Amino acid sequence: MSKDAKNVPALRFKGYSDAWEKRKLGEVLLERNSRSGAKQLLSVTIKQGVIKAEDSGRKDNSSSDLSNYKLVKVGDIPYNSMRMWQGASGYSYFEGIVSPAYTVLIPSTETDGLFLSYDIKRNKMLSVFQRHSQGLTSDTWNLKYPQLSSIHVRVPKKNEQIQIRQALTKLDALIAATQDKIDAFEQIKKAFLQHLFDQSWRFGEYSELWTSHLLGEITSKVTEKNTENLYHETFTNSAKYGIVEQQSFFDKLISNEANLTNYYVVRENDFVYNPRISNLAPVGPVRRNKLNRTGVMSPLYYVFKATNAAYPMFLEYFFKGESWYRFMYLNGDTGARSDRFAIKDKVFEQMPVKLPEESEQKKIGALLQNLETVMNQTQERLQKIRTIKDSLLKSLFV
Template sequence: MRINKTSDDSMIPSVEFEDIISKQGRLNKDVRLKINSKQGIYFEPQDVLFGKLRPYLQNWLFPSFYGRAVGDFWVLRANSSLLSEYLFVLIQSPRFQSVANISAGTKMPRSDWNTVSNTSFSIPVQSEQRRIGQLFNVLDDLIAATQDKIDAFEQIKKALLQHLFDQSWRFKEYSELWTPHLLGEITSKVTEKNTENLYHETFTNSAKYGIVEQQSFFDKSISNEANLANYYVVRENDFVYNPRISNSAPIGPVRRNKLNRTGVMSPLYYVFRATTAVYPIFLEYFFKGESWYRFMYLNGDTGARSDRFAIKDKVFEQMPVKLPEKSEQEKIGALLQNLETVMNQTQERLQKIRDIKDSLLKSLFV
């Protein structure tokens, strides 16, 4: 049944949409530390919270404490024939989600209680409900633990990128000072264009995924085949600076071509190639860190477009880069590369667990 009792008692925790990790049913903070006197729907342990505003965001929670659901929540409580742990899984099922997403409103769509409450759902006997609830609880715990591991790896990677490149962390066998260079001294701008139309695969540079094939990334071709003769040729291990800014790349990403093939990129990108003075993987991780941001902010121009960072090529080439001896470059590159390999493997494992959960939700709730 649906609970409507409200409370503004600031002595009990409040839960808002912003406190819930979407689709995971977990809190992203200790809500007991929040100061909030807003009125909300009173809930008890084992109640189920379902976010009815924009239900496709999948904000739900199975709390183990007393609290207030502040905002557009339904608070659902199991009856004598329904176990609460099964109810929590039921609201995640494709059938429930389909009905809940038959919403009212366009700008601020909300699930319609009349539609959901008048929909029939198959409910097994309680012994089966309990086993289903336990199964999904194990999967949710496994998903949460794997995500926590990924988050921890991200923090380790961030710390390594900072401290290895500011030289506060060194391998014990190295003590020589790093030598200063300008980017233009250790790299060369790629000016080769696809004038003979030898290459037809257009690349794009994603902050998250690196250099990828444009057609598969956007699910369509953005470039015009007739204009590819003016595009730059990007060979294996070439670097590309994409001036488009994003939350994860506030001045635009620089990424290395690791596709093991040659393609082309728009002249809007700056393409450059490492000389023998620098180990390409070392330079790749230099640009994955933030030590070069200050130079960009100090020397960038104000662009006409707010989604792009503007800096002249000749200025970009004046960026200071400190280099250790080649063997230390290789060691730093190998360390970070191995860490990213483990991170990618853990991310793949997480996706497989999520796929198993989604498959079970489809097959067990028909």
């Protein structure tokens, strides 16, 4: 490999061939030490970069005297010196002030600030910042400007810097717009789950009142055990992903595949519920088996199936709403730990459920499933865009 080959990125825009220059960060990023207490307070985050403190969702613990706070101008790059190795930096689109514990950087005239803001958040640079941070433990690691300024980077001419950051900012705008769509879909789904199940929203052709049932009247508990050890695929119930294969979810098989005779057999459209719930995070949601195959679940789970009165997809979305959580919290038994409780099978079966006629159940289920399909497709698109960005961050920089 030639000497110059180490100083050029793997991917370049047409028209550029010069090797990138090796520079110290102190040559391309100067320090701003101006103080001001009469500006809006800013926060520097790992994921969002520089944001207004009022938008951070955190309580303002700053002192009333902000006169010693550091001034940040539009185009500056402030960073948290104790979290620089984690990526707590960003290009500022706002004028404001930050804690005096932070460092504020000013891009030099021959340097594009947005270009550098992307460069210093790359994993490769974060590893360098970690090595140069001072302190005995990760809680005390600190990267002040004198140490940062001595770190070397490679930079192209400013025109190439601008083209690189333009490509990345367009991707960021696309990521933000796609995330906004997902957030909007979440709100729509939440509204549907509330108003469809409290009957305030109805399909026009339906007016009959829904009938009241107990869960145990419209479902039957699955008691079939894997006594012959016929089924060897173990499922688990993930709060985020639903019923999934245990080995792929945990990257290992937790159950003893050679002896699953005491496990429940779970078939397609069966429901699984973990009766042990956390007050801090509900880890035991009811999930329908949509894997199109039969497997087994630990006997710690409660497995049941819908009877003819309840359409499985309708019942699935009932359990994605809020009403059943209220029932659980009102009827659960607190154990030795105050943050956890369990609910007995007989109590679970007494949960009230209202059902419309079968055709309305199917329409509600289909509507919500179609919405979730669009949401999942949008989420997949977002992940692909992020993957493209990660790849460009590796290929467009040295």
